[in-house]
Amino acid sequence: MHEDVSRIIFSEEDIRNRVRELGQEITKDYAELVEKNDLVVVCVLRGAVMFMTDLVREIDLPLEMDFMAASSYGNSTKSSGVVNIQKDLSSEITGKHVIIAEDILDSGLTLSKLMEVLSSRNPASISVCALLRKNRPDQVDVNCRYVGFECPDEFIVGYGLDYAEVYRNLGYIGVLKPSVYAK
Ligand code: IMP
Ligand code: MG
Numbered sequence: 001m002h003e004d005v006s007r008i009i010f011s012e013e014d015i016r017n018r019v020r021e022l023g024q025e026i027t028k029d030y031a032e033l034v035e036k037n038d039l040v041v042v043c044v045l046r047g048a049v050m051f052m053t054d055l056v057r058e059i060d061l062p063l064e065m066d067f068m069a070a071s072s073y074g075n076s077t078k079s080s081g082v083v084n085i086q087k088d089l090s091s092e093i094t095g096k097h098v099i100i101a102e103d104i105l106d107s108g109l110t111l112s113k114l115m116e117v118l119s120s121r122n123p124a125s126i127s128v129c130a131l132l133r134k135n136r137p138d139q140v141d142v143n144c145r146y147v148g149f150e151c152p153d154e155f156i157v158g159y160g161l162d163y164a165e166v167y168r169n170l171g172y173i174g175v176l177k178p179s180v181y182a183k
Contacts, residue, residue, distance in 0.1 A: 002174070004157075004167070004177050005167075008174045009149075009151060009175060010151075011172050012172050015148075019055055019148065022058070023056075027060045033097055037063075038095065039097045040063065040093055041056050041065055041099045042067070042089065042101065043068070044068055044100065044101065045070075046160070048102050051101055052101040069087035070084065071086055072107075072110050092121070100128045103132065103161055105139065106134045106136065108140030108141070112141075115128070115142065127143075128144045129147075131147075132156075134152070155175070155176050156173055157170065158173045163176050
């Protein structure tokens with residue numbers, strides 16, 4: 001385990017198993033819906049990149065991958081509350097079935113903003129698949145159809161999640177020692 005991590009919450013195996021289940025669930029839910037190549041899985045960069053690339057390999061349907069970048073964090077552990085779209089999708093989503101793959105639902109601000117932006121482009125449908133959802137009483141209400149794991153309200157890293165751009169390449173998800181960001 002990395003020395004800056006106090007404990008592992010989800011191991012590589014936990015993640016692999018849960019991502020497989022999510023992919024199977026999505027395959028079942030969208031099998032009848034998807035006719036042509038009209039399913040798009042949107043990765044919210046950069047945190048969701050590991051999750052999205054693993055997830056699409058567990059979805060047994062033709063699909064398109066697209067990428068979007070949003071940020072509200074800067075280099076702190078608290079959301080700034082202002083969500084910036086830093087990179088938009090490469091393709092049109094009008095008439096398509098869109099699944100947004102996100103790493104974590106924390107304050108909920110990022111996802112509610114993304115839902116608003118993407119819904120306004122008239123997709124056939126739109127849903128959210130978040131690997132993690134933090135247990136926070138003040139979370140903005142986001143309609144999250146698929147959730148991998150509920151997690152405690154602590155600052156976590158790994159499997160795409162960073163602190164100041166570090167730790168994304170850990171294979172597991174763990175709690176970052178507060179001493180690391182208290183400095
Ligand atoms: P929200 O807008 O507050 O829901 O924040 C969503 C984004 O904040 C996520 O996509 C993550 O990039 C980041 N984030 C939230 N909580 C954590 C955490 O515990 N560790 C690392 N990144 C986090
Ligand atoms: Mg993110």
